[in-house]
Amino acid sequence: MNVVVYFTKALLQDQLCRFSKISRNRPSFQVKEYNPQVDLSNFPNLLLVSADQFRIPGLISLLLNLKNINILGRVFVDEAHLLVSWSSFRRDIPLLI
DSSP states (O other), X not given: OEEEEESSXXXXXXXXXXXXXXXXXXXXXXXXXXXXXXXXXXXXSEEEXXXXXSOHHHHHHHHHHHHHTTOOOOXXXXXXXXXXXXXXXXXXXXXXX
């Protein structure tokens, strides 16, 4: 499962709409928006996460959990230049490698 992190819910919603159009044409391509109640047991191909939903330690925790159960693929960060300035993310990102 690949994860895409967006900084705002609005941007995530816009991208979710675009990905949904793709998944209609390709039923095997599944996209889900992360929220605490989402069922990840059916592992989507792409998990969209909004960074404004929770603080960076929560994001790191989610990514580590996905890594620990061996389903984390790549992590893509929209506006990555903003994220690297967050010291907690810089400190914890080596745990994902």
